[in-house]
Amino acid sequence: MQSTRICLLASAVFAAATLIGASESLADPCSASSSSLVSRTAGGTCSDGLVLNQTLTLQYRVTNVSIVDDPGGSNDGVGVNAKMVAGKLLTATLAQATGGVGGTALPGTLQFVPVCSAGSTGGALSAGDACNAAGPAAANCGTGVCGCVSNLAGVTCTQSANPNKVTFTIGSDIPFAPAQLRDLATIRVKVTGVVPSPAACGEFFTRLDSTSDTLVTNDALCDTPVTAGAQASANLQAPVCKVDADCGGAQCNQCTNVGTNNQCATKNVGGSCGPDNNLTDCVTPACVNNAGTGVCTQGQSIVVQGTACASDSNVCTDDQCNAGGGCVHLNNTQACNDGSQCTTNDACSNGSCVGGPAPNCNDGKVCTTDTCNPAVTGGCVHSANTASCDDGLFCTTGDVCADATCSGTRIDCGDRQDCTVDSCNEAAKQCVHTPNDGLCDDGDPCTSDNCSAQGCSHDQLPGGSDVFHRGPGYWSTHSGYEKKNSHNIGQMVIDAVGPLEVCGQTITTTSRHDSPYVEGLGLSSALEGLCVKDNGVQQRQLYRHLLTTALNCGMSGVDCDAITLKHAGVKFSDCNDLCAGNAPANVPSIGACVRSLSCFNNGGEMSGKQCVQNTNSCQQPVCNPAIGEECPPQTPASSPRACNEATMNDCTIDSCN
Numbered sequence: 122m123q124s125t126r127i128c129l130l131a132s133a134v135f136a137a138a139t140l141i142g143a144s145e146s147l148a149d150p151c152s153a154s155s156s157s158l159v160s161r162t163a164g165g166t167c168s169d170g171l172v173l174n175q176t177l178t179l180q181y182r183v184t185n186v187s188i189v190d191d192p193g194g195s196n197d198g199v200g201v202n203a204k205m206v207a208g209k210l211l212t213a214t215l216a217q218a219t220g221g222v223g224g225t226a227l228p229g230t231l232q233f234v235p236v237c238s239a240g241s242t243g244g245a246l247s248a249g250d251a252c253n254a255a256g257p258a259a260a261n262c263g264t265g266v267c268g269c270v271s272n273l274a275g276v277t278c279t280q281s282a283n284p285n286k287v288t289f290t291i292g293s294d295i296p297f298a299p300a301q302l303r304d305l306a307t308i309r310v311k312v313t314g315v316v317p318s319p320a321a322c323g324e325f326f327t328r329l330d331s332t333s334d335t336l337v338t339n340d341a342l343c344d345t346p347v348t349a350g351a352q353a354s355a356n357l358q359a360p361v362c363k364v365d366a367d368c369g370g371a372q373c374n375q376c377t378n379v380g381t382n383n384q385c386a387t388k389n390v391g392g393s394c395g396p397d398n399n400l401t402d403c404v405t406p407a408c409v410n411n412a413g414t415g416v417c418t419q420g421q422s423i424v425v426q427g428t429a430c431a432s433d434s435n436v437c438t439d440d441q442c443n444a445g446g447g448c449v450h451l452n453n454t455q456a457c458n459d460g461s462q463c464t465t466n467d468a469c470s471n472g473s474c475v476g477g478p479a480p481n482c483n484d485g486k487v488c489t490t491d492t493c494n495p496a497v498t499g500g501c502v503h504s505a506n507t508a509s510c511d512d513g514l515f516c517t518t519g520d521v522c523a524d525a526t527c528s529g530t531r532i533d534c535g536d537r538q539d540c541t542v543d544s545c546n547e548a549a550k551q552c553v554h555t556p557n558d559g560l561c562d563d564g565d566p567c568t569s570d571n572c573s574a575q576g577c578s579h580d581q582l583p584g585g586s587d588v589f590h591r592g593p594g595y596w597s598t599h600s601g602y603e604k605k606n607s608h609n610i611g612q613m614v615i616d617a618v619g620p621l622e623v624c625g626q627t628i629t630t631t632s633r634h635d636s637p638y639v640e641g642l643g644l645s646s647a648l649e650g651l652c653v654k655d656n657g658v659q660q661r662q663l664y665r666h667l668l669t670t671a672l673n674c675g676m677s678g679v680d681c682d683a684i685t686l687k688h689a690g691v692k693f694s695d696c697n698d699l700c701a702g703n704a705p706a707n708v709p710s711i712g713a714c715v716r717s718l719s720c721f722n723n724g725g726e727m728s729g730k731q732c733v734q735n736t737n738s739c740q741q742p743v744c745n746p747a748i749g750e751e752c753p754p755q756t757p758a759s760s761p762r763a764c765n766e767a768t769m770n771d772c773t774i775d776s777c778n
Contacts, residue, residue, distance in 0.1 A: 150712065151201055151343035152190035152657060155336045157353035158182040159329050164357040167322035168380040171312045171359040172367075176234065178270055180307040181213065181289070181329050183351055185297035187338050200299025201340035209335040211289040211351060212281065213328065215310060220326040220354040221769075227325055228285040230316060230359065234309040235280070238272065241265025251309075254279060272306040291335065299340075315359045322382045323360035329353045361385055370394075373408035373415025387415035393422060401431035403442035420446075437469035462500030463493040488522035516545035540572035588684050589676040589745070590724040593669045597651040600631035601638060601760025609759055611647055611672060617745075618675040623650070624664045624774055625701035628671075631760070638763030639770070647672070649772045652764035659711045663700045664774040666718040667693070673722060678745045689721035700774075 160180040164171040171177070185203045189196040216230035235254040237246045244263025246252055252267040268278035275293035289306055297303065316323040334348035360383035362368050362376035368385035372394040377386045389408045394417040397405050407421035423446035430440050430448035438450035457474030468475045482491040482501035488510050489503040510520040510527035520529040534543045534552035541554040556572040600611030611631045615621060621628040629645050632638045639646050650668040655661040670693055674681035681693035696714035698704045709717070720732035727733075771778050 148344035149189045149191040149194055149196050149342055150345075151338050151340065151347055152188055153203060153334075153336055153338050153347040153349035154186045154188070154657065155349050155351045156184040156186050157329055157351040158184075159327060159353045159355040161327070161355055161357060164359065165355075167358055167360060167383060169358075170323060170363060170383065171315075171357065172363060173312055173315065175312045176309055177312075178307050178309050179213070179327060179355075181211075181305045181353075182302055183297075183305050183336075184300065184302040185336065186300060187336070187340075187347075187349070189342050196342055199342065201338050201342050202299060203297045203336050203338045203340070205291050205295035205297070205335050206337055207275070207291055207293045209291045210332045211291075211305070211335060212330055212332055213287040213289065213308070214330070215285050215287065215327055216325050216357075217285075217328065218325060220328070220356065222328075222330065222352065224326065224328075226285050227314075227316065228283075229314045230285075230312070230325060231310045231327070232284070232313045233278075233280050233287045234311050235267045235278070236270055236309050237262035237267060238265040238269050268308075270307040270309050271304070273303060276306050278306055278308050297336070312359055315361050317361050322358050324356055324358050326354050326356050369414055370417050373417050385414070387413070390415060391421075401448075403428065403430050403446045403448050433468075435468045462497055463495045486526070488527050514547060515550040516547050588679055588688070589673050590722065591669070591673060591676075592719075592723045593651050593665055596669055596672050597648065597764045598758035598761050600648055600651070601763040602632060602634045603638075603759055603762055604757050607757050607759035611760075614672050614675040615647070618678075621647070621668070621671045621675065623667045623671050623697060623700075624660075625703075626650075626774070628668065632763040636762065637766060638760070639767050639772075643772060644774065644777050646767070648760065648763055648767040649770075649777070650774060652767035653773055654768060658773070658775055659715070660700060660775050661773055662715045663696065663711050663718075666715055666722060667697055667700055669722045670718050676745055685718065685721055688726045689717040690727040691717045693718075 158181070160182070161177060163169060163175070163177040183205070185200075187201050187203045189199045189201060191197045214224075214226070215233065216227040217224035218227060219225065234251055237244070237248050237250050237252055239248050241248040241250075241262045242264050244265070245261035246263075248265060249270065250262075252262055254267040266277060269276065272278065273295055275291065275295065277290045277292060279288050279290065281288050287308060295303065316325045330352050331350035334350045336349045336351070337346050338348075339346060362383050362385050363379065365371040365375045368374035368376055373387060373389055375386055375388045377384050387408070387410045390410050392408055393405060394408050395406050398419055402420065403424050404420040405422045405424065406417055406419045408415050409418040409421060411418075423444075424442055426442055426444045428442045430442045433440060433450050435450070435452070438452035440448055440450050443449045452469065457469050463480070480493060480500050482493050482503070484491055484501075484503050486503070488506050490506050492502050492504070493500045494502050505522040507520065507522045510522050510529070512520055512527075512529065516532050517529040518532055520527060532545050532552065534545050534554070541556050544553050544555070545551075546553050596611050599607075600609055601607075602609055609631060615628065615631070626644045628647050628650075630642055631647050633640070633642070639648055643649065647668055650661075650664045653661050653665060655665070670681065670685060674684060674693070677684065685691060685693045691709050691714055695704070695708040696718060699708050699711060699714060716730075716732070717727050720727050723734075725732040725734045
């Protein structure tokens with residue numbers, strides 16, 4: 122049967138090329154871009170929802186949409202040849218809660234099923250048969266490879282160490298003609314878990330992402346190769362039920378909203394159900410709501426008072442059901458009560474009272490001492506015995522017996538240092554505190570971050586320059602208030618030198634003190650320009666580096682035009698006017714401004730068209746007393762979450778809603 126393929130999402134990624142140390146070319150600048158698609162053969166709607174153990178296929182396709190990107194040129198917009206580069210990787214995330222990058226993973230929802238690839242012959246298995254790519258069974262595919270259902274030549278499909286991910290390896294270059302769509306690979310998956318509420322009808326998403334840029338232009342029209350990645354997602358639905366039987370016993374449960382938002386619900390609560398397993402008592406089974414699930418439970422509905430019930434085997438009792446559903450013995454059994462709780466089954470036998478043996482007080486619990494006390498109702502006494510709970514382990518302490526159950530607590534090995542990993546070594550019988558320098562990273566490339574017994578230290582690296590250099594990454598993570606004892610360096614500069622006028626916008630702030638950090642600030646916040654997905658929009662790239670340059674110049678207390686002309690070969694004001702759409706004649710192109718300002722911000726100097734790194738670019742300290750800037754101590758990054766908010770929202774220099 123032919124499968125249904127549904128295109129759900131196309132994703133394009135733009136990458137700009139920087140020509141360094143090359144001679145002048147007569148070819149055109151190009152933009153590398155790909156459009157990626159994920160298709161599935163089932164599960165796209167609620168009525169077609171997936172069920173446990175169902176198998177389906179996921180197909181991954183890529184289209185080359187690279188073009189000549191030369192505004193005003195004769196070839197502008199013309200499609201160009203490209204190729205996927207051997208050695209590159211793409212990763213399929215089988216299941217996550219949302220469609221975007223970095224959504225919450227849903228492991229255990231789908232499982233990759235390696236199969237013998239198309240064209241497999243001469244082995245114990247045929248094309249499409251399930252195999253084990255990690256073991257000896259792979260050889261059973263004969264001429265085929267265990268992994269993909271189908272694939273382009275050179276592409277292999279393997280299970281990642283993460284069971285929720287599948288890796289596609291590009292084994293050899295894959296050529297793409299202009300606008301050509303190619304089926305990269307198709308894999309088989311199995312449904313191993315459904316998605317419960319609150320997801321509408323069990324909706325989840327599957328994704329394709331490149332781990333790095335995989336597509337590169339190689340057309341003669343392009344003055345230099347440029348690269349792009351690939352992204353796509355598709356929705357799937359695996360509801361908790363499709364028929365009543367999926368929700369448990371059909372007598373007490375039902376599958377509601379079928380076809381729109383399938384959910385399990387109870388039914389017939391309080392009504393009779395199932396067979397009565399005890400015909401001698403005074404109650405019958407009925408449906409009970411047990412935490413949202415209908416359960417047919419014995420002993421729920423009371424029978425008519427006076428109905429005969431189980432005898433207590435005593436000849437002097439009359440056994441019948443009472444109004445509460447209990448079986449009572451109406452004969453005068455109280456006359457046989459000897460008053461002791463440590464004898465049982467006091468009975469009337471041939472007119473004589475008979476007392477039985479002491480009750481069995483053993484409750485089966487490992488940490489109780491069981492005795493019988495004649496004065497206690499019921500007779501049995503269960504005393505906690507904490508000594509029986511000692512497990513002899515060093516890493517647990519305070520072993521106690523509570524509610525007849527042994528429990529203990531883990532030794533607290535915390536040394537209260539943020540940069541050590543604390544654990545308990547049972548074999549050595551001691552706490553272990555392992556330093557981790559990575560936990561001390563303050564995001565400043567000009568400091569050496571170290572962890573010691575006293576905590577984190579941040580030592581300034583040697584170097585010097587006539588101007589402060591930091592890249593966009595530094596300013597984007599040091600412009601907020603998120604961490605205790607951190608400093609908002611970006612706001613300190615803005616407050617010291619006044620509002621920044623960049624690309625026609627007035628920058629007065631960075632982040633709010635509390636989440637949501639950038640909501641309502643719009644383009645007055647520097648983070649909306651520093652933390653942005655450029656998606657191939659050159660104005661966004663230029664805006665980001667102009668903001669970075671303005672902050673570097675502000676910290677340095679220098680004339681930005683003079684210092685950028687000296688180190689970058691361009692004037693800040695020319696590139697700023699170009700970004701705002703007010704460029705005078707004979708100014709550099711956007712690409713030239715981006716390359717030159719990026720080189721300057723990251724501590725380099727432009728030599729012709731080549732960026733030469735200045736090893737003495739780390740300026741110390743991070744302050745400028747000449748403009749009233751105090752020198753804060755080296756502190757951790759202060760705005761990673763605010764930067765993430767700015768990255769994910771829809772506010773950019775070219776469109777801020």
